[in-house]
Amino acid sequence: MTHLKQLQTAGLFDTNAPRYTSYPPANHFGTGIGTARQAEWLAAVPDGAQVSLYLHIPFCKRLCWFCACRTQGTKTMRPVDAYVDTLLIEIDRQRALLPADVSLSRLHLGGGTPTILTPDIMARLLDRVFDRFARGAGFEFSVEIDPTEASAALLDTLIAYGMNRASIGVQDFDPKVQNAIGRQQSFAQTHATVAHLRAANLRSLNMDLLYGLPHQTGPGLTASLEQVMALQPDRLALYGYAHVPWMSKRQLMIDSAALPSPQARFQLAEQAREMLMLDGFVPIGIDHFARPDDGLSIALANGQLRRNFQGYTDDTAEVLIGMGASAISKFPQGYSQNYPSTAQYTSAIGAGDLAADKGHVLTQTDLWVARAIEQLMCRFEINTIDLRAQFPAEACAIARTLSNVAASFPQALHYREGILTLDPMFEPLVRIIAGKLDLFKSEKTAHSAAI
Ligand SMILES: C[S@@+](CC[C@H](N)C(=O)[O-])C[C@H]1O[C@@H](n2cnc3c(N)ncnc32)[C@H](O)[C@@H]1O
Ligand code: SF4
Incomplete structure (x- = not known):
């Protein structure tokens, strides 16, 4: 039996499976993990511990058809401004339950599009975070950046507050693929964002790419990868496109007949992997690649690589605190997830409580x-x-x-x-x-x- 046949017999081309960014996967979180349990777990964090913080910004000015992230469209900054006010209250409320001397291992802003915030709103948010949390030893601050929605002033604000890792969404540079997934983004726009960040001495740059997109071909993916490599990222995430229109209704806009077959998807993934490894990237787990001197490669070599909601991490903190609508917190005792909708989240915080909805006791x-x-x-x-x-x-x-x-x-x-x-x-x-x-x-x- 050929290798491909063996993989096929084991179900590779006709099985759906979790990506295991958590176990159990978040779709198995149940009700009954209320705010009392969340408060108990926050209070149980040991004195002097390092914790990591994830802030979710569920807004975008454009809604790309392929995207399965928890996000909502907005044309104005008014709902974003109001949401950040709620987030400030949640930061205070969760912080008050933690021991006085915890410090931050990591701060990650994700979404949605965190770079939709104006410099003023971003400064208001970050002032609150750093006023309430001390930066711990080896602290890292990372942000998900959409180059079509990230002004130079906003990037400068992030750098001024110490952002030292940026993650830029690319997906694919081929215009035919971009049109098919409802996300236009030129190489020039992406290059300008990268150049701005590098000129400000940003240390670490990640880029997100997808394989398995509609109309994606081997030569097309090679061309995109060549463009990406010209931008010299330190890390790459190469995710398989998750086509789940029954969960993510926007994906109904995507012509499923234009998607590559499972076998073609596999070939695209293999081809990209070979190309990146030939260029000197170290493969990290199922879908990440990093330069040999990057923290992820070092963590892999010394046995400290961990899996988390962002994929892979070298963060050693045992506690990850999620804030914002749908954000998930991880404690040694279990998971708690905030209400997914912005309205429910806002009213929970407005009612004077925390916002945990579902979760799981491990x-x-x-x-x-x-x-x-x-x-x-x-x-x-x-x-x-x-x-x-x-x-x-x-x-x-x-x-x-x-x-x-x-x-x-x-x-x-x-x-x-x-x-x-x-x-x-x-x-x-x-x-x-x-x-x-x-x-x-x-x-x-x-x-x-x-x-
Ligand atoms: C919050 S999004 C991107 C951040 C930013 N808003 C942007 O557009 O650049 C984070 C990443 O999730 C990945 N992603 C989104 N939808 C996906 C899907 N259906 N399948 C696989 N990966 C997906 C994309 O690679 C994307 O860059
Ligand atoms: S890919 Fe980014 S910009 Fe596009 S909808 Fe998703 S979060 Fe928003």
């Missing part, structure tokens, strides 16, 4: 499965000795479950000195294999294609 079983899946997604292996030592009460369940999973993929998974290793040829199956450990059974339609 059991001991969840904790070891989460750790095993994270190891697989980061390193394509599971260290069964470490796992059993870390969760001694679960040792029998761990041994039984992993040996069943290994038996289901005899060609792909091998035990070597207590480490269950995924053969590099079979790495594309990693989300499907992780799914075998997943105790929360998913509807097929709840997730995107496994490749």
